[in-house]
Amino acid sequence: MPRPLAVTAVLAFALAPRPAVAQGAAGDYLTRYHELVDVAPTNQVIAVHHLVLTRDAGELTLESGSLYPLAAVGGHTAGAVFRGAGRFVLKPALPTEQVELRRYAGDTVLDDSVSEAVLIFADTTGDQLAALSASAGPVPDDVAGVARDALKTLAGKNEGSFDWGVMWTFLNGDRTGLFVARLKLVKHGDALFEIDPSSTESVELFKPAHRTEFGVHWSLVTQFPARGAVATTEQPPRLDVPHYVLDANLKETFTADLDLSATAALSLRADTAVGPWLPFELQYKILVDSGHWQDGTPVRTFKAKDSGLLWVRAPRRLAAGDSLTLTLSYHANHPDLIDRSSEWFFIEPGVAWYPENLLGSGNATFDVTYHTPHQYTFASVGQRTDSTLTGKVVTTHWVIDRPTPWATFNLGIFENHHVDDPDRTLDVMLSEEAHRAIADEVRSLGFYLPQQSHMVENVSADVSNSLRFYSALFGPPPMRHFYVTEIPYGEGVSFQGFIDLSASTFHFSELDGFDEWFRAHEVAHQWWGNGVQPATYRDQWLGEGFASFSALWYLAAERRHSDEYFKFLDQYRDDIKGEANDVGPIWVGYRSSTFAVPQGAQTMVYEKGAWILHMLRIMMLDVKTMNEDRFTATLKDYYQTYAGRTVTTGDFAGVVERHAGIPMDWFFDEWVKGTTIPTYHVAWTNQPGDNGNTVIKFRITQEHVGPDFEMPVLIAADLGDNRIAHFRLMVKGTKTDYVSPPLPAGAKKVTFNDLHSTLCDVKMESW
Numbered sequence: 001m002p003r004p005l006a007v008t009a010v011l012a013f014a015l016a017p018r019p020a021v022a023q024g025a026a027g028d029y030l031t032r033y034h035e036l037v038d039v040a041p042t043n044q045v046i047a048v049h050h051l052v053l054t055r056d057a058g059e060l061t062l063e064s065g066s067l068y069p070l071a072a073v074g075g076h077t078a079g080a081v082f083r084g085a086g087r088f089v090l091k092p093a094l095p096t097e098q099v100e101l102r103r104y105a106g107d108t109v110l111d112d113s114v115s116e117a118v119l120i121f122a123d124t125t126g127d128q129l130a131a132l133s134a135s136a137g138p139v140p141d142d143v144a145g146v147a148r149d150a151l152k153t154l155a156g157k158n159e160g161s162f163d164w165g166v167m168w169t170f171l172n173g174d175r176t177g178l179f180v181a182r183l184k185l186v187k188h189g190d191a192l193f194e195i196d197p198s199s200t201e202s203v204e205l206f207k208p209a210h211r212t213e214f215g216v217h218w219s220l221v222t223q224f225p226a227r228g229a230v231a232t233t234e235q236p237p238r239l240d241v242p243h244y245v246l247d248a249n250l251k252e253t254f255t256a257d258l259d260l261s262a263t264a265a266l267s268l269r270a271d272t273a274v275g276p277w278l279p280f281e282l283q284y285k286i287l288v289d290s291g292h293w294q295d296g297t298p299v300r301t302f303k304a305k306d307s308g309l310l311w312v313r314a315p316r317r318l319a320a321g322d323s324l325t326l327t328l329s330y331h332a333n334h335p336d337l338i339d340r341s342s343e344w345f346f347i348e349p350g351v352a353w354y355p356e357n358l359l360g361s362g363n364a365t366f367d368v369t370y371h372t373p374h375q376y377t378f379a380s381v382g383q384r385t386d387s388t389l390t391g392k393v394v395t396t397h398w399v400i401d402r403p404t405p406w407a408t409f410n411l412g413i414f415e416n417h418h419v420d421d422p423d424r425t426l427d428v429m430l431s432e433e434a435h436r437a438i439a440d441e442v443r444s445l446g447f448y449l450p451q452q453s454h455m456v457e458n459v460s461a462d463v464s465n466s467l468r469f470y471s472a473l474f475g476p477p478p479m480r481h482f483y484v485t486e487i488p489y490g491e492g493v494s495f496q497g498f499i500d501l502s503a504s505t506f507h508f509s510e511l512d513g514f515d516e517w518f519r520a521h522e523v524a525h526q527w528w529g530n531g532v533q534p535a536t537y538r539d540q541w542l543g544e545g546f547a548s549f550s551a552l553w554y555l556a557a558e559r560r561h562s563d564e565y566f567k568f569l570d571q572y573r574d575d576i577k578g579e580a581n582d583v584g585p586i587w588v589g590y591r592s593s594t595f596a597v598p599q600g601a602q603t604m605v606y607e608k609g610a611w612i613l614h615m616l617r618i619m620m621l622d623v624k625t626m627n628e629d630r631f632t633a634t635l636k637d638y639y640q641t642y643a644g645r646t647v648t649t650g651d652f653a654g655v656v657e658r659h660a661g662i663p664m665d666w667f668f669d670e671w672v673k674g675t676t677i678p679t680y681h682v683a684w685t686n687q688p689g690d691n692g693n694t695v696i697k698f699r700i701t702q703e704h705v706g707p708d709f710e711m712p713v714l715i716a717a718d719l720g721d722n723r724i725a726h727f728r729l730m731v732k733g734t735k736t737d738y739v740s741p742p743l744p745a746g747a748k749k750v751t752f753n754d755l756h757s758t759l760c761d762v763k764m765e766s767w
């Protein structure tokens with residue numbers, strides 16, 4: 001667990017002497033890489049009897065057999081191969097991860113026999129082995145091959161490409177606590193158990209990836225933090241890059257694609273002792289030309305062919321509090337980085353076109369200068385401070401002074417439509433010509449592609465109206481000016497004050513409301529994702545689920561009825577039910593997408609995430625007056641409390657509890673951390689009550705959920721003469737008997753689960 005950042009930095013700076021290069025740190029990347037991947041056995045053999053290696057929730061017992069130590073890497077014994085009889089037991093502490101493990105192992109605990117293990121480590125394992133008596137050989141011929149095969153599963157296809165968490169340890173020669181065991185399990189086959197200190201959730205178990213998952217050897221089964229609660233940051237902060245100065249030159253090629261050459265100056269600040277080798281992400285086609293530190297010393301870097309990982313060697317191991325400026329020059333030639341398509345360019349919205357920090361949060365301020373061909377309309381995240389034309393090149397300068405994880409841009413043969421509102425301005429950039437060309441081409445093939453006549457107006461209206469709608473509900477967004485640009489992709493991406501929308505939503509609006517929803521979803525990310533940032537992958541739904549729900553809310557407001565709102569919720573429910581048994585809960589985020597269910601995360605994080613907010617909305621509704629102030633006040637309070645900060649699911653739950661006035665952990669446990677969905681079998685009957693009143697008796701059986709699963713379900717009873725009685729009924733456990741409040745008349749009809757109050761199945765039965 002990382003300690004509080006400021007305290008660490010200040011104390012360590014004052015007290016720690018500046019360390020020289022760490023013992024065993026690599027001078028040259030490839031030398032150390034080959035030491036690791038080509039590692040060979042020594043001539044030593046250790047006869048083992050009941051050697052127990054307990055690594056957090058995993059326990060590897062080498063009962064009897066032989067252990068063959070591998071040659072040292074960076075001066076330390078870093079591996080061994082075991083042959084014999086052993087046992088591996090893994091017991092995750094988190095209930096959610098027990099369920100994930102059960103999907104793989106058939107049980108919430110993995111307990112299997114081991115016949116072979118390849119161990120790679122930078123922890124106390126070396127000490128444990130050193131305490132055992134070793135003797136000289138013989139070492140079976142195939143031990144070397146077994147070790148290399150295991151290491152190969154952590155390597156990419158080109159020389160130097162390797163799992164960065166493992167390589168990071170060996171490059172820096174640290175005793176980080178790294179422990180990797182490639183196990184041959186008797187029942188479950190190959191598995192990889194890892195304590196990976198580069199990850200906040202450092203305890204990991206992998207199974208072999210499906211063969212068609214190209215280039216990936218392992219697929220995650222379960223992951224959780226070492227001995228503790230789930231972290232509240234994505235990365236244990238080690239290095240901060242608070243500011244970038246970028247200078248990017250986009251130059252037209254003879255085929256009208258674009259080449260990129262750029263210089264990036266990164267302010268680096270060590271939060272803890274770190275390095276000297278520092279990992280960054282940089283798009284796989286980008287090549288680094290040169291670099292230097294602030295004193296002019298050249299920078300040593302390594303980037304494997306076609307790898308998105310850039311290694312930079314600092315002049316020394318950095319002590320906490322150290323600051324340095326790193327300047328790198330790099331380039332990418334087409335194809336693959338920026339190809340032209342009709343009047344657009346393919347600029348992958350999330351592409352790492354400058355070095356992105358892998359050891360910290362990624363939030364930074366930016367100062368960016370772009371040089372672009374004059375015929376293209378250009379926009380960037382940030383505020384443009386000036387623009388000059390020299391020959392055929394436009395140079396613009398942009399400032400991003402509110403920290404954000406991403407700086408991006410777009411350009412094309414665009415018309416720019418300026419929309420002025422008192423509270424906000426939009427610049428909507430699209431190419432009418434490109435849409436005409438597509439329509440013509442499709443027509444020439446004998447088909448008809450519908451195209452809306454008011455592309456700009458329709459898209460701008462939804463962007464503008466949803467901005468206004470959300471501002472009123474949640475409070476004003478951080479930005480007042482927005483670029484809305486079209487991209488030749490089937491997706492949208494929302495950056496701070498900069499919204500990329502798929503060209504298809506400009507071309508055509510689906511009648512079912514999808515396009516209004518889609519535009520409003522991207523706009524909602526200005527609040528959910530950019531305004532408040534989900535802290536970890538487990539909290540992804542605080543961005544996507546919130547954006548999807550907000551967009552449904554907008555759709556209902558815009559159409560002045562809720563038909564589509566409920567139709568989308570119905571469709572989401574069918575998706576969620578269809579996949580509930582095959583994917584993990586919302587709480588495992590992107591991990592819900594697997595080879596078997598690639599859309600799993602979409603269904604859970606976006607769709608079930610939206611359902612959670614809808615359920616809270618109905619739970620907080622005043623059923624007598626249909627007033628929903630309590631729910632809107634909750635979202636407004638949540639947004640305004642956490643704007644500009646990172647948020648966890650617990651933070652949101654805390655705000656909900658404050659407004660609901662009751663503990664809500666049961667609700668988040670059921671819906672965020674669980675996957676089950678109840679089926680209710682419902683029977684009801686009218687019965688005479690006291691004083692001439694009538695009551696409705698209910699008998700409910702609940703299925704498909706645990707015995708403690710509970711939810712308040714909204715009932716609408718139609719009493720005739722336009723009288724509808726609303727009340728809530730708490731369903732808990734297998735059987736619930738309930739008697740309604742006294743009613744002036746018997747019910748002619750009962751709607752159980754009115755307004756979709758609960759994500760469930762309802763089966764009405766006769767009394």
Ligand SMILES: [Zn+2]
Binds near residue numbers: 521544
């Ligand atoms: Zn989204």
